[in-house]
Amino acid sequence: MYRLCICLTVITVMIGGCQPKSSQSSNEITESVNSLLNDYQAFMSSGNVDSLVNLYSNDPRFHWVEDGKTAYSSPKEIEKGLKGLQRIYSQSHLELSNTKVTPLPPDYALITTHFKQSLADSTGIGFSFSGIMTITAVKEHSGWKFLIGHVSSPKQR
Secondary structure (H helix, E strand, O other): OOOHHHHHHHHHHHHHOOOOOOOHHHHHHHHHHHHHHHHHHHHHOOOOOOHHHOOOOOOOEEEEEEEEEEEEEOOOHHHHHHHHHHHHHHEEEEEEEEEEEEEEEOOOEEEEEEEEEEEEEOOOEEEEEEEEEEEEEEEEEOEEEEEEEEOOOOOOO
16 A cells, blocks of 8 residues: 555656646736737737737637637738728727736636727728637747637627
């Protein structure tokens, strides 16, 4: 029985020691991901599509869902969509609020944030919409990137 206890203890320690370790603490992950969100908000509000697209991962698992449909399967598709909108609506403003970042070490984080997006043409005529986003961010060699996103707007029921 004593040997069995020792074997179980050794196995438990070995399994625990084999878990991937993050190079960042939970606080550092949260700060880094908040910086990613600040860049996202700034680039979206300034219309800087080229910098904005660099915030999305080129990982083959990437996808972005909007209101129940896969809207984009690559950052290139997002770039094409944003540049198309930009031709019509030259003014953009994004507000994020009630943001929660949940670190998922070693290299992931879950983001939940409310948003309000306003778009307008050069005369100021446009529209706005709001809702909530849930995003999985991944730490890559070049920094934190959006891997999977889901955006939904409230619907009347």
